[in-house]
Amino acid sequence: MTSGKPFPLNAWYPAAWGHEVGRALMARTICEKDIVLYRRADGAVAALEDACWHRLLPLSLGRLVGDQVMCGYHGLVFNSAGRCTFMPAQKTINPSACVRAFPVVEKHRLVWVWPGDPALADPALMPDFHWNDGVEWKGEGGTFVSLKCDWRLVVDNLMDLTHETYVHSGSIGHDAILDTPFDVTHSDNSATMTRWMIDIEPPPFWGAQLGKPGNVDRWQIVTFQAPAVVIGDVGVAPAGSGAPQGDRSQGVNGAFLAALAPETETSCHYFWNFVRTFRTDDDELTRNLQRAHVNDGKGVYDQDHVVLEAQQRAIDRNPRQPFYNLNIDAGALWARRMIDRLLAKEHGTAQAAE
Ligand code: FES
Ligand SMILES: [Fe+2]
Structure with missing residues (x-):
């Protein structure tokens, strides 16, 4: 088909x-x-x-x-x-x-x-989305129904968290994101972008969640599951408390979850959640975190929403203009490659994908 x-x-x-x-x-x-x-x-x-x-x-x-x-x-x-x-x-x-x-x-x-x-x-073949079950990880998300952009622009957005520095400067953005190299690894149907920021001043959002003074080690480990799921394992722990070595017990750990459905070529539905393993019984925190993401135009995802729809409008006006790639796009490029491979398989042109 x-x-x-x-x-x-x-x-x-x-x-x-x-x-x-x-x-x-x-x-x-x-x-x-x-x-x-x-x-x-x-x-x-x-x-x-x-x-x-x-x-x-x-x-x-x-x-x-x-x-x-x-x-x-x-x-x-x-x-x-x-x-x-x-x-x-x-x-x-x-x-x-x-x-x-x-x-x-x-x-x-x-x-x-x-x-x-x-x-x-x-x-x-169902994607692993167990973070959303509400068992170990708690959170309430929402949906952008008919977001007016190609669903792949959302994948690009989530696979490149460099944009946090510019789009979300007042909450999760931080200049350290720009200075810290990251790794991208991949399997047949997934790609993971890993970035550790060591001994940095916490961005406002994460400083508030941690509730402890001092610098932090911050992680962003974002995994794409082809074709339309992105999971971001994110958090901070007091600097030097062992998080990069695997001990996150002193820190706070969250995960942003995105499951996307193309609606048309230029619109999509975006099912999102932000879940956490800290203060899981705190319903007020659950509501506050939900509002931090979507809140009448003021949430973190509202900020992305504006960028994504404006980007699509520009693409519509300049359909032949190519995208240029930077180092920061490595994660998104792997995701796009996997999507292209699935498309090629479906369209019977596997060679074209190579
Ligand atoms: S019964 Fe459905 S259109 Fe006539
Ligand atoms: Fe964003």
């Missing part, structure tokens, strides 16, 4: 938070596939093509009848496998009357769909 689009279809993408999907029809577009989601009485999530077989009215404008969807135009009913079970004013049901049912798995508090070839939808 090829799309010719800049996103692989044969992958698991987040479509919704589990708590968003209930006994009401919910429309979401993933990889230009219009999908209607709902929860069956047995708790399983169904994901159907959001276009009626009869005249293409979005099924999300209809209603749930038991575990089936009734189209809001002429009343055709489809079960959760997408098969039509009722047609008005006729007894025989055309056997071809179906809508597509997408493979769907609920895991790590998110509902993931596979927009490509269902025969390839292997749950073993």
Whole structure:
């Protein structure tokens, strides 16, 4: 199955938070596939093509009848496998009357769909997003629905934390990010950017979390899982307390989590969370951290949001202008290479990717 689009279809993408999907029809577009989601009485999530077989009215404008969807135009009913079970004013049901049912798995508090070839939808290929389970790591995140940029710009953004110095100067930015070299390693389907900043003054956000005076050792270990998940293991510990050697017990450890779903070529859904292993029972801290990231334009991710959408508008106006690469882009380049390889595989041009 090829799309010719800049996103692989044969992958698991987040479509919704589990708590968003209930006994009401919910429309979401993933990889230009219009999908209607709902929860069956047995708790399983169904994901159907959001276009009626009869005249293409979005099924999300209809209603749930038991575990089936009734189209809001002429009343055709489809079960959760997408098969039509009722047609008005006729007894025989055309056997071809179906809508597509997408493979769907609920895991790590998110509902993931596979927009490509269902025969390839292997749950073993799901990304590791266990930080989001709310067990060892605590946090509440959110979603940017229809962020107006190519999803790969978000990957670039998260794989290059140098931008913190400029975009987030008042909270997590720090000049030490610029002075500290980093390593990039990779496997077949993941790339990791590791940066340790030793014996630095803590940036305001991290100084407040640590609550101890003095310099810190700060880490940023950011892993991309192809094609659309980024996990950032971040934190600080008092300088010299052994964090680079593996003992983080004196420090504070967080992780930013990003699961992305292309919506169109130039828009995406961005499911984010910031989780932590410190003060995990402190609900007020959970709320404060959520607000630190998204807060009516003032949060850290709101700042990224402005940059990403402005970048996309500039790209739209100058579509043939190339991107130039700096050393800081090494992590993002590995991520892009893996995405390109998946695309080439899907488009049957594996050689082109080499
Ligand atoms: S468009 Fe759905 S029943 Fe006619
Ligand atoms: Fe950022």
